[in-house]
Amino acid sequence: MVVTDWQKINASVQAWFKEVRCQLLAGCEAKLQVAKKSGRTDLVTNIDKQVEKYLVTQIKQTFPGSRVLGEEGDRDQDLATYQGLVWIIDPLDGTLNFVKQKDHFASMLAVYENGHEKLGYILDVINDKLYWGGPESGVFCNTARLPKVPDLFLDQGLLDVSGRMLIRNYRNVAQVAEKSMGIRVYGSAGIGFIHVLTGKTVGYCSHLHPWDHAAGKILAKAHGLSVKSIDDNELDVLSSNDVLVATKNAKNDIIKLMRKR
Template identity: 65%
Template sequence: MTEWTKLNEAITEWFTVVQQKLRTSDQKPLEIKQKSDRTDLVTNVDQEIEAYFVKQIKTTFPDSKILGEEGDKDNGLTTYPGLVWVIDPVDGTMNYVKQRDHFASMLAVYENGHEKLGYILDVTANKLYWGGPECGVYCNDEKLAPPKDLPLSEGLLDISGRMLVEDYCHVKKAVKASLGIRVYGSAGLGFIHVLTGKTLGYLSHLHPWDYAAGKILAHVQGLVVETIDGRPFDMLSSNDVLVATKNAEKDILKQLDRPNV
């Protein structure tokens, strides 16, 4: 087993560089391309940050496997007996392009198929949320206490804008049962707000790089992370993912008309 301290020392140095790259990126021309549709964007900065992470991983931990949002993908990820890294270089790319705010950078580490370490960098706030089962969860150098296990009626709910507009699985019923709705447009920030108790739940359709880091941190903090159709998580598949306090999770799922349940 790799010492978590060895991994963390290297990774925190990388995020110091990534923070600087992202905060100064508006000084360079931004090249924007569409992926699946006009709301699914990728920029040269996304690609630059992912390339930086890949280079550092391959140099420092050469026997690793990698899954990156922008195309870096090794074979044999799900059964690899070693370190597997999941990279989301810029999470909330639309926010980054249009606002230069409300976006994150994320990295998850798995070892022998088990959750090892997760990292979510809130770039604008310059706060790195990180941790794992061996060390707890931190914001920069401050250890976080688990959020209060409140019911849905006592807090705010974060749901993807598309799910809300389409009333996917009747999510509006869950919204009405809460104290209010928030839509941030970033999975990383969505996880951070549940980790810190600012919201009681976050629900969105997510790719593996969207939830890999947050899932590790949420589990350590005693939160529930699950697919709403009850299927197991798959490192290579997208899912409708809910992260919530245990009490809020029960309340949310009672309100949803979930597929295949």
């Protein structure tokens, strides 16, 4: 039986993210090649692709036999079995923010083994803060363990929600917003997860793809937060869904209001 060297994995990923941050900061100053994916606000740049290629190369060279699911097209075909090491990559989360603001964007990576959640990483690029950890290690920001957040109710805190959901009042989101102390729309799943992890918001809700929620799910669950679909179902890490990460009390409040639609 081969025993996975998790210390080596963690040290490797943290070193890779130092280089990823350098590449993304350099991209902020460079002339970007920008293309549209599903629509005019769904963008991809040459930097997204460059960072994903870098991470995939490092993973495959350092941990042979790994399988990868990347947002920008790097993916192995037999991921459904969950066997072995599976890495899920979002090289640049919040690409529209990256292009228009040079702020409020992240890079994310999740590591699963035989279907089990192991390690998640979210890099807040501009603030140089790497949030990382898992069920066995706890959750850290750089080298400091992240303190637990109070289990606040919806009306005790701010809520981060998808702008598209709010505009369309999807699943009664407008009433959820009114019940909270205020709404914030950051446009980045990584930043959204970080704000719940650090207690800046009591919840974050958006339609997310696997690369958007895989790392955050690992971190939030390890930190004692709720991470489910807005129907209060468990998330399949390889599926897209309407995702809610929140304190447990806020989650209950939000789901009750969404069921009133």
